[in-house]
Amino acid sequence: MRTNIIIAGVGGQGVVTAGLLLSEAATIRGMHVVMSEIHGLAQRGGSVSVDVRIGEVYGSIIGNGDADLIIGFEPIETMRAIARASNKTRVIMNSEKITPVSLSMHDKEYPNNAILTGMADKSIEIREINAVALAKKAGSYKSVNTVIIGAAIGLGILPFEREDMLSALKNRFSGKLYDINRDALEYGMEGILANQSASSS
Amino acid sequence: MIEMSGLNDLLTNEPGKKLFLLGNEAIARGAIEAGVRVATTYPGTPSSEVGNVLSELAKKAGLYFQFSVNEKVAIEVAYSSAISGLRSFVFMKHVGLNVAADPLMSIAYTGVRAGLVVMSADDPSMFSSQNEQDNRNYSEIAHIPLIEPSNSQEAKDFLRYAFEISEMEHIPVLFRTTTRVSHQRGMVELGDIEKKDAVGFFKSDPANFVALPVNSMGLKEKLVKKMERLKTVSEGSKLNRIETYGSGKYGIITSGEAYNVMMDTVSKYGLDVSVLKLGFTNPLPEEMISKFLREHGNVIVVEELDPFLETRVRMIAQMHSIGTKIFGKLDGYFTFSHEYNPDTVAGSLSRIMGFDTRQVSVEIDATALPPRPPVLCPGCPHRATYYAVKRAVKMSNIKNPVYSSDIGCYSLGVYDPYNEADVMIEMGSSIGVGGGFSNATDQKVISFIGDSTFFHSGIPGIINAVHNASNVILIVMDNRTTAMTGQQSNPGMNVNGMGDPAPEVSIEAIVRAIGVQYVKTVDPYDLKSTLLAVSGALRENGVSVIVARRECAMIRDDRMRSKKEWKTFQVNPEKCKLCMNCVEKFSCPAIFIEGGKIEIDQNICDGCGVCAEPYVCPFKAIEEVQTA
Incomplete structure (x- = not known):
């Protein structure tokens, strides 16, 4: 058994923290986990992706077509990660747009989501969630990654349960911060089930 | 910061306890377990976290830590500590070892008293470097032992072993990781913490420590003999092992991160291979390799960057008159460039072993997506x-x-x-x-x-x-x-x-x-x-x-966040004349265009206010957000 997860986003969004939380929940379940954590050149604003591999694995790199789940923190970055997906890969996409400087400096605007998601093979299903709104509802923009993790748990595609993630959150947050993250997790779980898939809408 | 919340766990003296550690954190723990008393570095990715951790824990761990002015000085400081009887650890990125190469070549001659380990974190695929030189070659030029771990557990365990080797022959040891090993997180079982002297004493011995030609002549001969003796240690080392999968028809010789991607390929396609996994790679276990070659008709060498192992394996085959067919980079099956991944390794192995690789990627032209290269942060x-x-x-x-x-x-x-x-x-x-x-x-x-x-x-x-x-x-x-x-x-x-x-x-x-x-x-x-x-x-x-x-x-x-002095800026659409100077010439990631208007992303803006200066916005359209 093996679960390969790609988490993709923009530096500063909490991509690495999301990877740590998924890893921690899996280790709480007693599973073997390997995670890549490459920061590259920039601290904030560049593309960032983290590979989390759970189960019978050696290295941290997920091969092309071998991703079981892509967690996209941002639409353009989600599509970039889809280049490593197969038509069996499940995709969750946060709808929060962060315009790359490469567009703004040439007076261009962010492409609309339909154009972006239309770039991929029609066979791949992309489930969209407005994680920023739900994170703010939970009490903090910074809980955006917990909302998205909640969405993945809601779809039932992680090899561990909600309780394992709550334990992982408890290990990292206390008091009010834990409450915010616990709510964020719930909102994410509910939110993804309420949404139609972006590619079929 | 979340990643640092468990830092004090690295000090715990509970052998058997398991922690989920970054390779570099495991290395820092290895240094603590080995009883390192002096640690020095100049920060350089992918080695940086080792220093961040040791800097944070130095006092509690009872060791001296220094961010030295550069790698040359870092190695000099660690060297004098090691010849004063304190276990010393110096670490840097691969290009840093170029800066430190001058002292390294000569301290190999003089040798050390307490253990000295020099870590080089190489960067195949150049995630944060100007080149991807293979620093295993330095072990050959300097005539010093070379150790290569593959994962976080090995990173910790092998570092302790490197100190033992260093003290066995009083020689500096090169400990080589790559980005994927240093920046891979995995479970690590802790060992015990060795207690070592905290204060050293330097006993003068100019014939050994003054590298004048008259002394160095003899020191060179002594160095060659040390490496001769270490060959026997490498032969029996637990770092060099054989694993067999299926019928073990093809032999594979590998080390470091290449072992991981190769093994992921073996398990994905169910390949029949026998793997000689090397962790002690200079001096190589010559007898072990020649026996392995004799037992296999075909042997594939899988390693990133230079054919460091391959040239030596071919040399051993020649010296022992072994006719085994050897595959690697020199005959074009593997590339000299960039880190390997499961796809490139599967491609190379399939050409040699003749199996079909499954490529089931989604069709998408990722080059058509707007690029998002690293940028200067908002407020930089x-x-x-x-x-x-x-x-x-x-x-x-x-x-x-x-x-x-x-x-x-x-x-x-x-x-x-x-x-x-x-x-x-x-x-x-x-x-x-x-x-x-x-x-x-x-x-x-x-x-x-x-x-x-x-x-x-x-x-x-x-x-x-x-x-x-x-x-x-x-x-x-x-x-x-x-x-x-x-x-x-x-x-x-x-x-x-x-x-x-x-x-x-x-x-x-x-x-x-x-x-x-x-x-x-x-x-x-x-x-x-x-x-x-x-x-x-x-x-x-x-x-x-x-x-x-x-x-x-x-x-x-x-600082601003902790003082709650956070402020942000916004564009006043009444004043904005859409001159585009802010997006075209200043180009802060927080400023973007939507619906034909300039906007500032309130989640990203850091409130530096430079965009509001008349040299960027001549129309004074960028204003501080007034909170009620």
Whole structure:
């Protein structure tokens, strides 16, 4: 058994923290986990992706077509990660747009989501969630990654349960911060089930 | 920071306890377990976290830690500690070992008393480096042992072993990781912590420690004999092992991260292979390898970058007259470039072993997506400096200026719209290279260097430029930290690697002492003053220096957040004339266009306010957000 997860986003969004939380929940379940954590050149604003591999694995790199789940923190970055997906890969996409400087400096605007998601093979299903709104509802923009993790748990595609993630959150947050993250997790779980898939809408 | 929350766990003396550790954290733990008393480094990714952890834990762990001025000095400090009887650990990125290569070659001759391990974190695929040199070759040039771990557990365990080898033959040991090993997280079972002396004593022995030719002649012969004896140790080492999968038809020899990607391929396709996994790679276990070659008709060498193992395996086959067919890079099956991944390794293995690889990727043209290369952060003072310099050059009507850049976050000035890096080679090169342009051309030369890089290796270049009457404008981008590698301290700061108060070394005093006449210090957030200082320098001859001093935005952000002094800016659409200067020329990641209007992303804006200055927004359309 093996679960390969790609988490993709923009530096500063909490991509690495999301990877740590998924890893921690899996280790709480007693599973073997390997995670890549490459920061590259920039601290904030560049593309960032983290590979989390759970189960019978050696290295941290997920091969092309071998991703079981892509967690996209941002639409353009989600599509970039889809280049490593197969038509069996499940995709969750946060709808929060962060315009790359490469567009703004040439007076261009962010492409609309339909154009972006239309770039991929029609066979791949992309489930969209407005994680920023739900994170703010939970009490903090910074809980955006917990909302998205909640969405993945809601779809039932992680090899561990909600309780394992709550334990992982408890290990990292206390008091009010834990409450915010616990709510964020719930909102994410509910939110993804309420949404139609972006590619079929 | 979440990643650091469990840092104190690294000090726990509970053998058997398991922690989920980054390779570099496991290495720091390995140093603590080995009873290291002195640890030194110059920060460089992918090695940086080792220093961040040890700096944080040094006092509690009872060890001395230093962010040295550069790698050469780091290795010198660790060396004198090791010959005073204290286990010492020095670590750096691969190109850092070039800086430290001079002492390394000669301390191999003199040897050490207590263990000395030199770690090189190599960077295949150059995630954060200017090249991807394979530093295993240094072990051959220096005649020192080489150890290569594959994962976090091995990183910790093998480091302890490296200290044992070092003390066995009183020789420095090269410990080589790569980005994927240093930056891979995995479960690590802790061992016990060794107790070692805290204070050393140096017993003089000039015949051994003064590398005059008369002494070095004999030391070289002793060194060769040490490596001869270590061959036997490598033969019996637990770091070199054989694993068999299926019928084990093909033999594979591998080490480091290549083992991981190769094994993922073996398990994905169910390949029948016998794997000789090497962790002690100089001296190689010659008998073990020749036996392995004899037992297999076909042997494949899987390793990243140079054919370091392959050339030696082929040599062993030749010396032992073994006719086994050997596959690797030299016959074109594997590449010399970039890190391997499950796809490239599966491709190479399938060509040799004849199986079908399954490629089931989704069809998408990722090249059509807008790129998002690394950028200067919102609020980064370097953006303001680059903006002002570019304006000053334009206003002064300078044709064909040459921008000589250096290593740091500010290397990103190469990108649009700044384009203020025409050449960038290595740490401290901007001024030496700049001086060369001044000799070779009539063009105006502007060199950029960061504060940490200035101290690291920039100063000799300035002395050279002044003494040889070069015409160079040097802009020191002093953001009060070693930013790119994660905000480590440097000699320009009032704190050292132990977290103790330290004297600040003045950049201005240094350049004045060298003889620079035009020295100006500006706050880059003040665009007008910066512009005037650069314009003034453009009228000067000789070497002029502008210190653009303003702390790194990430440090400022943390402080403002904790003080709750956070503010942000927004665009007033009534005043905005859509001149596009802010997006086209200033290009902060927080400023974007939506629905034909300029907007500022409130989640990203860090409130520096530089975009609100009339030099960026002549219409005063960018205003501070007033909170009720």
